[in-house]
Amino acid sequence: MVDIKITRASVLKEKPASSTLVFGKSMTDHMFIADYDEGQGWHDPRIVPYGPLQIDPAAKVLHYAEEIFEGLKAYRTADGTIQLFRPLDNIARMNKSAERLCLPQIPEELALAGITELVKLERDWVPHEEGTSLYIRPFMIGTDPALGVHSSHHVQYIVIVCPVGAYYPEGLAPVKIYVESEDVRAVKGGTGMAKTGGNYAASLRAGDRAEKQGYSQVLWLDGVHRKYIEEVGAMNVMFKVNGKILTPDLNGSVLDGITRRSCIQLLKDWGYEVEERRISYEELFQAAEDGTLEEAWGTGTAAVVSPIGELAMEGKKVTISGNQIGELTQKLYDNLTGIQWGRLADPHNWIMKL
Amino acid sequence: MVDIKITRASVLKEKPASSTLVFGKSMTDHMFIADYDEGQGWHDPRIVPYGPLQIDPAAKVLHYAEEIFEGLKAYRTADGTIQLFRPLDNIARMNKSAERLCLPQIPEELALAGITELVKLERDWVPHEEGTSLYIRPFMIGTDPALGVHSSHHVQYIVIVCPVGAYYPEGLAPVKIYVESEDVRAVKGGTGMAKTGGNYAASLRAGDRAEKQGYSQVLWLDGVHRKYIEEVGAMNVMFKVNGKILTPDLNGSVLDGITRRSCIQLLKDWGYEVEERRISYEELFQAAEDGTLEEAWGTGTAAVVSPIGELAMEGKKVTISGNQIGELTQKLYDNLTGIQWGRLADPHNWIMKL
Missing domain, CATH: 3.20.10.10 (D-amino Acid Aminotransferase, subunit A, domain 2)
Structure with a gap:
């Protein structure tokens, strides 16, 4: 059981009409963040209001692209259930990517909790219309503020989500x-x-x-x-x-x-x-x-x-x-x-x- | 002539002894930033106190590594002159990198002013000891807050600098x-x-x-x-x-x-x-x-x-x-x-x- 501290946004955004959605542009009210420090491991899982990250100008991610991500969706079924498609496959792949990029492994339970608890909190953002869904973007960045070319000791795992329209609003098109x-x-x-x-x-x-x-x-x-x-x-x-x-x-x-x-x-x-x-x-x-x-x-x-x-x-x-x-x-x-x-x-x- | 707005840091950091310097870790008091927006071009060149950048969690640089950089040094000569080594070569290369990464070209005058004006302001940070120098890191990042895989319309050119010790304090070693x-x-x-x-x-x-x-x-x-x-x-x-x-x-x-x-x-x-x-x-x-x-x-x-x-x-x-x-x-x-x-x-x- 991952203990996630939740800080709610004081003002909620207006949800855009599904017909106006552009892929990946309408972020919701909150985001999930967990920190990793070498020696300490993963800590401080939290949901906070969506907003700019404070990133040191010397952070590895800005110079040496120490960054990995995943993409998956939450779907609303006819009976109102919200469901995910193969999320554990995404988490397993993120850990494979992490190995290649010298980023830390993230426990499945933590990575999944970041996704599920954020989606539950933002459930009203999962759109209802045919073909629409909530796109989920988990990502991991190396944030050591040092210009040496080495893997990071400080890392963040972040999840952001946004409603997305039907990919083919007019039906499948070649x-x-x-x-x-x-x-x-x-x-x-x-x-x-x-x-x-x-x-x-x-x-x-x-x-x-x-x-x-x-x-x-x-x-x-x-x-x-x-x-x-x-x-x-x-x-x-x-x-x-x-x-x-x-x-x-x-x-x-x-x-x-x-x-x-x-x-x-x-x-x-x-x-x-x-x-x-x-x-x-x-x-x-x-x-x-x-x-x-x-x-x-x-x-x-x-x-x-x-x-x-x-x-x-x-x-x-x-x-x-x-x-x-x-x-x-x-x-x-x-x-x-x-x-x-x-x-x-x-x-x-x-x-x-x- | 580039008109750079300068906002000075209210408290200056203590300068570390050259013997304790680790490459790329001791950033100075200020940094240079210029913004680019498609249609508007480069604007608002400024020197501001060194500190975290506010980056949207959906920014391209964090997901699609739309980032390029350069590295050069400022050297203090025996008579106290501060000098750069082939800085225009770095700027020309940055523009070649920009072409490959779909980042905008930066005018030589602006890119150079960002380097020279920052180094002049931070001249006391250029160390005196044999073999030491001020490392200069110009970089450019795509900051569009949108998850579509496209090149950015909003870009920042940033210069940060840090004193670096002699690479081989004991002399050249194989x-x-x-x-x-x-x-x-x-x-x-x-x-x-x-x-x-x-x-x-x-x-x-x-x-x-x-x-x-x-x-x-x-x-x-x-x-x-x-x-x-x-x-x-x-x-x-x-x-x-x-x-x-x-x-x-x-x-x-x-x-x-x-x-x-x-x-x-x-x-x-x-x-x-x-x-x-x-x-x-x-x-x-x-x-x-x-x-x-x-x-x-x-x-x-x-x-x-x-x-x-x-x-x-x-x-x-x-x-x-x-x-x-x-x-x-x-x-x-x-x-x-x-x-x-x-x-x-x-x-x-x-x-x-x-």
Whole structure:
């Protein structure tokens, strides 16, 4: 039992209408913080009014990106229950990221209490409308005020939450993807398997460039051969080729996505063969030419499942499933969101009710 | 002319004795800040009392490592002049890093004024003792309070300074280096050529591991072939092999170090042939075996020149120049520090007096 000290905000914010929500912008009234000091361990778990953190200008997080994060959601079901999707998977992954970044391990009980107690306090912020949810962002930062390049002795674990609108208010819509051949997001031996700031910092320029050319996201190639597909934007990626499902294997530079994991499970439940392996962009474009590339989609917490309608690369462009949502993509989306919002049974015990 | 508003600290800190200084821990009384907002550009350059920054918990820098930095020093000469070493090179590099990280370009005049005006205000903090200096850390952070993975519209450029002791109070001492074969610091297409947090975050684990085994730093291999030498710790690296100087070329994942650049210039002035090219660890160990690896050293702002006395890798270990400081290493150190502290002439106009 984690003893959390709660200090309530004296003035509560007005809750924005769900239709006006922009992803990640409308933070709620409170946040959870716990401190870690070497020798002392984790201490002072507390919920306080949401507001600026006081960070020393020499703090490691501002110079050496000693930072990791997670993303998950709280869903409101038809009967008003608030529930989480696989939160322990997020906590386990945060501890894997922590190992890579030399941040301390956080006990599951503390990390989870930070999430559940904050969401309970902010339960009125979990929106009611179809497809909406409360996005949860746990993160950990190294805050030692010292410029030496060393891991931090002082660390904070913080949880912030914000209501998010339906990712596809008009229904699932296919996106156009550009295959990035210049910038690299991560490489084996680097931090690609960790959910850490540096991977995202490396991705900003290509994302901006793709957007300017009218594409939603980039398809990332591996940093070694510049040939094998890794992720799409900040999501994992899957392809249906000739009835079989292909997805890049967890080779050390690909994030072990929780939506990815859930999709693989559902696909196997439905009898699909799922191959986790190297997939080159040549193989993909060849399959598109042969007519065997039937569907493609990204998987991630924000969008759940995001159909890919077009893939482009210097001089090449292919349309996937006629730039329509593929049948299996739609089925995956319907089933995962069905479980998340409590409309469908939860055969794998993925749901944690609050 | 940059119009900087100065707010002085009401109480000044006691200045620590130079002999007690730990690198990067004793910040001075003031800091420089300028804000950038998209559409408005840079504004409100100011010097304020040193203290915590107010950072929104959803700020990009805390989640997506949108952060770059520089490092340079102010030196006190025998006649009391305070001078900087190649500060415009640092500013030019910061703008290159900014391009990679989707941060705004900063005008040279503003970036330089932030450095020079702060150092002038803090001139009593520039220590007097042999080998000491004032370390200057300009940095830029993206502060948009929004969790979408996009580049920031609100940015801060901040300069903080701290006195630093002699890097080698007992004189130049050779260090032991471990060749890292698991973790990778950066890869071509990533952010290795930029001075940005993510590269350093990726380096922490290997650095910790090396230290635990009694080594000062790791020698980084490239992320593609895991074979070619890139940097040593957070420094560039050079080798004297059979009378010739070898150093890794700026291949996209190696930092374009200002001390590296200065060493190459001096070496060429002295008639040395300097080869900037791929160097494999096999070539290096072979040269050590053949007796042609005469000297090895790291180059960087903090240590200036750091002699390498031992190189180790799984199962292999070689001693370089009898674990003594090589003659050329010492000459480089003496000449660079001679120019920096104003004891020697400055033939290349590297010095900017304040």
